[in-house]
Amino acid sequence: MGDKGFFTDTTVCIGCKACEVACKEWNQLPDDGFHFTGMSYDNTGHLGASTWRHVAFVERPAPLQQQDSGLGNFSWLLHSDVCKHCERAGCLEACPTGAIVRTEFGSVYVQPDVCNGCGYCVSACPFGVIDRRADDGRAWKCTLCYDRLKDDQTPACAKACPTSSIQFGDLAELRERAQERVEKLHEGGVTDAYLYGESAASQPGTAGLHAFFLLVDKPEVYNLPPDPVVPTAKSKEAWRSMGLAGLGLAALAVGAALFGRAGGGA
Amino acid sequence: MSFLFPADSSDRAQTRDGRNVDEKLGALQGEGAHQDIRRARIDSAFPLPEAGRGEKTAPTLQGGATPDYYGQPLLKETVWTWMIPAYFFVGGLAGASSAFGGAVQLFGGGKLKRLERQLRWVGAAGDMASAALLIADLGRPARFLNMLRVFRPTSPMNVGTWILSGSGACNTVSALLASQERGPLKRIGDAASLGAGVLGVPLAGYTAVLLSNTAVPVWQHARRSLPLLFTASSVSCAGALMQLLPGHSPAERRAVRLFAAAGMLAELAAGVLLEREAHLASGSGLPAATDPVAKPLHHGASGALWKAAKVLTVGALALTVMPQRRRTTRFTAGALGLAAGLCTRFAIFHAGKKSARDPQASFQAQRAGMGAAELAEAPRSFRLLVLR
Amino acid sequence: MAECHPVGFRWVMEAKRRGATIIHVDPRFTRTSAVADLHVPIRAGTDIAFLGGIIRYIIENERYFKEYVVNYTNAPAVIKEGFKDAEDLSGMFSGWDMQEGYYKIQSWQYEGVEDVIAAAGHKEVFAQPGAGGPGEPRSEHITFEHHDFSLQNPRCVFQILKRHYARYTPEMVEQICGIPKEQFLKVAEALCKNSGRERTSAFCYAVGWTQHTVGVQYIRTAAIIQLLLGNIGRPGGGIMALRGHASIQGSTDIPTLFNLLPGYLPMPHAKHAKNLADYTKSNESGSAWWSEFPKYIVSLLKAYFGDAARKENDYLFDHLPRLTGNHSHMTTVANMADGKLQGYFVMGENPVVGSVNGALQRKGLRNLKWLVVRDFALTETAEFWRKGPEIESGAVKPEDIQTEIFFFPAASHTEKDGSYTNTQRMLQWHHKAVEPQGDCRSELHFMFHLGKRLKALYADSKDPKDTPIQALTWDYPTQGPHADPDAEAVLFEINGFSMGSREPVSGYKELKDDGSTACGCWIYSGCYKDGQNQPARREPAMAQSWVAPEWGWAWPDNRRLLYNRASADLEGKPWSERKKYVWWDAQKQKWTGFDEPDFIADRPPSYRPEKGAEGLATISGIDPFIMQADGKGWLFAPSGVLDGPLPTHYEPQESPVPNLLYKQQCNPVRHEWRRKDNPYHRAWDDPRFPYVITTFRLTEHHTGGGMTRWLSWLSELQPELFCEVSPELAAQVGLQPGGWCTVTTARAEIECRVLVTERIKPLRMGRRTVHQIGLPYHWGYVGRVTGDIVNDLIGFVSDPNVNIQESKALTGNIVPGRLSRNRRAAVDGPLVPLMNGHHRDLPGSGPHPEEPAQEKIESMAKEPEKLLPAPEEE
Numbered sequence A: 001m002g003d004k005g006f007f008t009d010t011t012v013c014i015g016c017k018a019c020e021v022a023c024k025e026w027n028q029l030p031d032d033g034f035h036f037t038g039m040s041y042d043n044t045g046h047l048g049a050s051t052w053r054h055v056a057f058v059e060r061p062a063p064l065q066q067q068d069s070g071l072g073n074f075s076w077l078l079h080s081d082v083c084k085h086c087e088r089a090g091c092l093e094a095c096p097t098g099a100i101v102r103t104e105f106g107s108v109y110v111q112p113d114v115c116n117g118c119g120y121c122v123s124a125c126p127f128g129v130i131d132r133r134a135d136d137g138r139a140w141k142c143t144l145c146y147d148r149l150k151d152d153q154t155p156a157c158a159k160a161c162p163t164s165s166i167q168f169g170d171l172a173e174l175r176e177r178a179q180e181r182v183e184k185l186h187e188g189g190v191t192d193a194y195l196y197g198e199s200a201a202s203q204p205g206t207a208g209l210h211a212f213f214l215l216v217d218k219p220e221v222y223n224l225p226p227d228p229v230v231p232t233a234k235s236k237e238a239w240r241s242m243g244l245a246g247l248g249l250a251a252l253a254v255g256a257a258l259f260g261r262a263g264g265g266a
Numbered sequence B: 001m002s003f004l005f006p007a008d009s010s011d012r013a014q015t016r017d018g019r020n021v022d023e024k025l026g027a028l029q030g031e032g033a034h035q036d037i038r039r040a041r042i043d044s045a046f047p048l049p050e051a052g053r054g055e056k057t058a059p060t061l062q063g064g065a066t067p068d069y070y071g072q073p074l075l076k077e078t079v080w081t082w083m084i085p086a087y088f089f090v091g092g093l094a095g096a097s098s099a100f101g102g103a104v105q106l107f108g109g110g111k112l113k114r115l116e117r118q119l120r121w122v123g124a125a126g127d128m129a130s131a132a133l134l135i136a137d138l139g140r141p142a143r144f145l146n147m148l149r150v151f152r153p154t155s156p157m158n159v160g161t162w163i164l165s166g167s168g169a170c171n172t173v174s175a176l177l178a179s180q181e182r183g184p185l186k187r188i189g190d191a192a193s194l195g196a197g198v199l200g201v202p203l204a205g206y207t208a209v210l211l212s213n214t215a216v217p218v219w220q221h222a223r224r225s226l227p228l229l230f231t232a233s234s235v236s237c238a239g240a241l242m243q244l245l246p247g248h249s250p251a252e253r254r255a256v257r258l259f260a261a262a263g264m265l266a267e268l269a270a271g272v273l274l275e276r277e278a279h280l281a282s283g284s285g286l287p288a289a290t291d292p293v294a295k296p297l298h299h300g301a302s303g304a305l306w307k308a309a310k311v312l313t314v315g316a317l318a319l320t321v322m323p324q325r326r327r328t329t330r331f332t333a334g335a336l337g338l339a340a341g342l343c344t345r346f347a348i349f350h351a352g353k354k355s356a357r358d359p360q361a362s363f364q365a366q367r368a369g370m371g372a373a374e375l376a377e378a379p380r381s382f383r384l385l386v387l388r
Numbered sequence C: 001m002a003e004c005h006p007v008g009f010r011w012v013m014e015a016k017r018r019g020a021t022i023i024h025v026d027p028r029f030t031r032t033s034a035v036a037d038l039h040v041p042i043r044a045g046t047d048i049a050f051l052g053g054i055i056r057y058i059i060e061n062e063r064y065f066k067e068y069v070v071n072y073t074n075a076p077a078v079i080k081e082g083f084k085d086a087e088d089l090s091g092m093f094s095g096w097d098m099q100e101g102y103y104k105i106q107s108w109q110y111e112g113v114e115d116v117i118a119a120a121g122h123k124e125v126f127a128q129p130g131a132g133g134p135g136e137p138r139s140e141h142i143t144f145e146h147h148d149f150s151l152q153n154p155r156c157v158f159q160i161l162k163r164h165y166a167r168y169t170p171e172m173v174e175q176i177c178g179i180p181k182e183q184f185l186k187v188a189e190a191l192c193k194n195s196g197r198e199r200t201s202a203f204c205y206a207v208g209w210t211q212h213t214v215g216v217q218y219i220r221t222a223a224i225i226q227l228l229l230g231n232i233g234r235p236g237g238g239i240m241a242l243r244g245h246a247s248i249q250g251s252t253d254i255p256t257l258f259n260l261l262p263g264y265l266p267m268p269h270a271k272h273a274k275n276l277a278d279y280t281k282s283n284e285s286g287s288a289w290w291s292e293f294p295k296y297i298v299s300l301l302k303a304y305f306g307d308a309a310r311k312e313n314d315y316l317f318d319h320l321p322r323l324t325g326n327h328s329h330m331t332t333v334a335n336m337a338d339g340k341l342q343g344y345f346v347m348g349e350n351p352v353v354g355s356v357n358g359a360l361q362r363k364g365l366r367n368l369k370w371l372v373v374r375d376f377a378l379t380e381t382a383e384f385w386r387k388g389p390e391i392e393s394g395a396v397k398p399e400d401i402q403t404e405i406f407f408f409p410a411a412s413h414t415e416k417d418g419s420y421t422n423t424q425r426m427l428q429w430h431h432k433a434v435e436p437q438g439d440c441r442s443e444l445h446f447m448f449h450l451g452k453r454l455k456a457l458y459a460d461s462k463d464p465k466d467t468p469i470q471a472l473t474w475d476y477p478t479q480g481p482h483a484d485p486d487a488e489a490v491l492f493e494i495n496g497f498s499m500g501s502r503e504p505v506s507g508y509k510e511l512k513d514d515g516s517t518a519c520g521c522w523i524y525s526g527c528y529k530d531g532q533n534q535p536a537r538r539e540p541a542m543a544q545s546w547v548a549p550e551w552g553w554a555w556p557d558n559r560r561l562l563y564n565r566a567s568a569d570l571e572g573k574p575w576s577e578r579k580k581y582v583w584w585d586a587q588k589q590k591w592t593g594f595d596e597p598d599f600i601a602d603r604p605p606s607y608r609p610e611k612g613a614e615g616l617a618t619i620s621g622i623d624p625f626i627m628q629a630d631g632k633g634w635l636f637a638p639s640g641v642l643d644g645p646l647p648t649h650y651e652p653q654e655s656p657v658p659n660l661l662y663k664q665q666c667n668p669v670r671h672e673w674r675r676k677d678n679p680y681h682r683a684w685d686d687p688r689f690p691y692v693i694t695t696f697r698l699t700e701h702h703t704g705g706g707m708t709r710w711l712s713w714l715s716e717l718q719p720e721l722f723c724e725v726s727p728e729l730a731a732q733v734g735l736q737p738g739g740w741c742t743v744t745t746a747r748a749e750i751e752c753r754v755l756v757t758e759r760i761k762p763l764r765m766g767r768r769t770v771h772q773i774g775l776p777y778h779w780g781y782v783g784r785v786t787g788d789i790v791n792d793l794i795g796f797v798s799d800p801n802v803n804i805q806e807s808k809a810l811t812g813n814i815v816p817g818r819l820s821r822n823r824r825a826a827v828d829g830p831l832v833p834l835m836n837g838h839h840r841d842l843p844g845s846g847p848h849p850e851e852p853a854q855e856k857i858e859s860m861a862k863e864p865e866k867l868l869p870a871p872e873e874e
Helices: A018-027 A090-094 A120-124 A146-150 A156-160 A171-187 A231-262 B009-015 B083-107 B113-137 B141-148 B156-176 B183-212 B226-244 B250-281 B300-321 B327-357 B359-370 B380-386 C009-017 C047-060 C066-072 C157-164 C170-177 C181-193 C215-228 C248-253 C276-283 C289-308 C311-319 C329-337 C358-366 C389-393 C443-458 C464-471 C487-495 C727-733
Strands: A004-009 A053-060 A075-082 A100-102 A108-110 A166-170 A194-196 A211-215 C023-025 C038-040 C203-205 C239-241 C343-347 C370-375 C404-409 C418-421 C426-430 C582-585 C590-593 C691-696 C722-725 C740-744 C749-756 C763-765 C768-770 C772-776 C810-816
Touching: A004 A075, A004 A171, A018 A053, A018 A075, A018 A156, A075 A211, A090 A100, A090 A108, A090 A120, A090 A231, A156 A166, A166 A171, A171 A194, A171 A211, A231 B083, A231 B183, A231 B226, A231 B250, B083 B113, B083 B156, B083 B183, B083 B226, B083 B250, B083 B327, B113 B141, B113 B156, B113 B183, B113 B226, B113 B250, B141 B156, B156 B183, B183 B226, B226 B250, B226 B300, B226 B327, B250 B300, B250 B327, B250 B359, B300 B327, C023 C181, C038 C181, C047 C157, C047 C170, C047 C181, C047 C215, C066 C215, C170 C181, C170 C763, C203 C215, C215 C239, C248 C418, C276 C289, C276 C311, C289 C311, C311 C464, C329 C358, C358 C389, C418 C487, C443 C464, C722 C727, C722 C740, C727 C749, C727 C810
Parallel strands: A004 A211, C023 C038, C203 C239, C343 C370, C370 C404, C691 C772, C722 C749
Antiparallel strands: A004 A166, A053 A075, A100 A108, A194 A211, C418 C426, C582 C590, C691 C810, C722 C772, C740 C749, C740 C810, C763 C768
């Protein structure tokens, strides 16, 4: 069995947004309002409580390797973003109620019947994925189609993707496949291609992502952090500092008490 | 683009929640079908330009040394409301008060009785108010007990909830039994007070760890100095509040003034440290006012609040340290100190919101090695690999 | 293709993965371009110049597949002496009849031949001479004595072709299309390098090619290229027409076109088809496959009228309606606007948004007595009486509209049985999943029950005009709670059956012309072979050959690649092992291969017809194009297209620039509607409308938006109408990114958001810079998300061969800001005074020869053959 995940190969994405729609349709999510953003063809903007797949459109003033755009320095990067289901997940480690759990498939799942909407996970996610819906009160995000996985089915987005940009399967197998794809691209002259988050070695901050990507530009261009880290990995320093401050507080409290007592007079 | 006639009735059912599922025909069994929608609107954590308001977004051009995705935020802004920084203030105050109360009980030599009683009540009231604020800010307040479902040490919020619960219980007992002069009840009350005192120490400063344990740049990168700041601020607020309360003996006043002044001084020092820590994180080399991580402390509402906090703290410190011959001095010192504490908490809170909104804060800090590369265990080769 | 056929595009991505080169030619850089190897920005409306340039490149550099061209195309055929090309007549061909306003095509014919019939295309719509003739039996006159296999004869097709495209140089392409020379050469070279024995290249196109006044000629140009390169009838080659809807191929096969009967049989014309014999004579060919024509029409009549159709009564041929002229959409709507029509059925269509000149469409609807609309939601067409620009502005009041409107809610595709026919001619059966709710019913249900009621209504009538309805066979079994006609029964009838035994036929070869067989559509015959619903087959790809013939069923005869005889050489051996497809098995004396061979099964490659042979016997062993009278691929089309035997670059009706190649600016045979409510801009250089406008589609929405703008999940992806403009144009005009702008033509004004993008770049054509504006046309005034109707901007003007609208290239203007008052549309006249002075046509030429230009011209040539260029006037 093993852990499942997504490998999203952005070099074959055609930006059709079938993944966005399939996700909404399967999960029966509400819409997020109708607003024209002027950000290329991205009128969704971001992942959120009711958008669990989001296609990014990057019009950039740089050519794509092996492509003649006819427009000089120009290319259009297309990228289907999703919850990364980190191996070490910021949201999971921050959740105080234990609503966010890791499933038997290795995915990160928010139990809507437990979540009390404290919103801590929202600030703890280094990718800005999970969000709390204001009128519902709870936090929501991609479930990696947990209900479909339990029935041995493929997640809706991977099922709908016409070009197999989104590939679903065993994580180990996906990682192998991804590596081969990168090698093939490099051989073909697309040396900018690399994998993002495919292992703990390349992304120690999250210990690797269950939903990793093949990109051809800096992560920032796709609105992904270059070096994300689960906040808890750094919390030791904060606790230590708090401990120090606490000692100071205790010492001061004692000192002030003694001081007061000493100058008390009759 | 509204037209003269109202939407067709055929569409009325569908405009309710944008799910396009007629309940009479289709089963609402999707994961998102549980989402309760009162109105169809975009999520507020990432404001996008709304149609018709004529807002413009920069066109397309990516590239350059510090790219981002159309200036869009990377992170989600915190969903917390004013109640949370208010809780930082109230809870921190309560925690420092409890700690002081415990110390006074043990080392006061019986001379600081009134102070001790006041501290117990402040602690109890503060804990109650804290709980109320926290519960009210939840998305689903009715489920507040779920906080105590698990004990999760990785989550400062969970740890804090336990601390607050414990502290609240102890403080309530200790406050109710505060007027006991002798006997077993007094001993219980004293023990509770000590318990609250011990718990009050972390209560005074753990909220900083809560903030640091997020992806928000200005919070995360200031994680060494933020607990110092919050603890100090808790102390100074507790001291300030005490200066407002009447009926203290000279001994009590001395204790209070030392407590408050030390707290205020520490707060100022910690503030300086925090600014430095935040400034150095991004490695941008820019002056603090334009540095992406430190910017929120120097600009806008959060910048104004931060400045106000410093000014008010200095004022409160001055009035605390100088001989307080008149009651007005004490009151003013107390009021300024409380105001300073409020400003500090709200400044940090709003700075965090702003910091989350700025993608460059995260990107540049990470490029400067302040992401996972900062971890001791991150391999050297990784550090070279990721930062291309 | 990635935008409009994302699921089909997966195969392009698979091809790319296997090493194919993807070249995308489009005015805009789209999601297809994002994954293509090469994108070529082109000025909308100039593809014939571009493709013509490629033809010239192929010929000049001798890159054509010689053996294929000499033997499988009509390159060696010699054309009559009197033929004059566009090179001789400033853009016109010989045969222009000034009186009638179209070409008489005798001078285009092969030497020694009176008329040669085309497989498709006009045969009698306008009673074209030549189009109406029987076509010569090939053996008589279309013989080798009038061919030059060395391709040197100056009047042979090859040399005519060469001369016709001689001036389509790379420099000319740059001037006309705005494509830099190096890029053009890159494309031409890539194409040539990837064609020939070992490799083939494919073209895919959609309405960016067809929706022009020269739309059909665009396709012809591509066909010429593919024939020259030897790419037709070979795997990985050919030309794929990407249709615009899921089953629009099916809707032309079993047609909803006014001039076609099922299977592309022509609709009889009142003047030229007085009886069945007349009609058959007009349309059959003495030679090649079209000689089988009588079997198809008789079987169709038997399907319509059953036993009542007998030889004695001409199989009730008289019951078929007749054409009296052009009844295409725009002509009909113009007649509607003039009060000449009473009623209109609009089923699954939204002409107010999807067709052009919405103001005129709505005017037409206002002048009807009754209107029936069938759709999922109240579309703009159904709501025209209370919403729309005219209503908003107060120019028209709902209480003044007398049209009675009936709205019937339609069942969706999951609520009915039926087949789809997609872009590759494949039928796929869809099974009903749920019963439709409420009053929703399928089209089949509607038409069937309507027909039943009409039959009942007229059952006792003595009026002769009611006999066709009385005679119709209308007896499909029904099922279910709503008495739904059995769709499979309809499929069975379409397949065809023997009248006696009621057994299904296994293909069109079993159809007879003696009334013993019935068949609803001869090209679909075989879809119910062996009594099995062939389109319902779903054999997985892994379980069958790479051609996958057991998934669905393709017409004709489950043949997946047409004209595949051309994949083998003169001896019947594949041109290469790599591109093997069908071949002659000398052992078994029959054609075999990976697909149904598109040839007479047992005809050896060595067969040559004898003198006097007729019908199918005229097809030689090396005639892959069995539908044509001479069995060859037509580089030069002696008949079948109204606007010239060779594609010629004409500018669109409205262009920023004059035609650099010829004095004849536009297609002389185009259809115009010169009406006050259909104003045209100046032919070129209209100072009020200096920019090129082109329309396009987005993945997120579908055509007029009737199926998508009611769904929130799709609407939120593209919520508002926007235009795409380059940063240069935005700076020039003062457009704010993300802001508002107003786009105008003489026909309408619309407002939309501004998307500033580098994907639509200004084109440098010589010393000129031409800006293009892209507009997606999905929005209308009803739905979850609404917006202005883009196609209101476009005027009625069409290609003459198939009457397609020209919506992909026009001119217009753009200014920043929203409309300060209600948007306007040209209800009674143009929105701005128009400017004349530039001629779209040479004197005596064009759709209105009696008034050859909008201004009077002094002299006109008397004899059509001697048309001279007009005197310099600019």
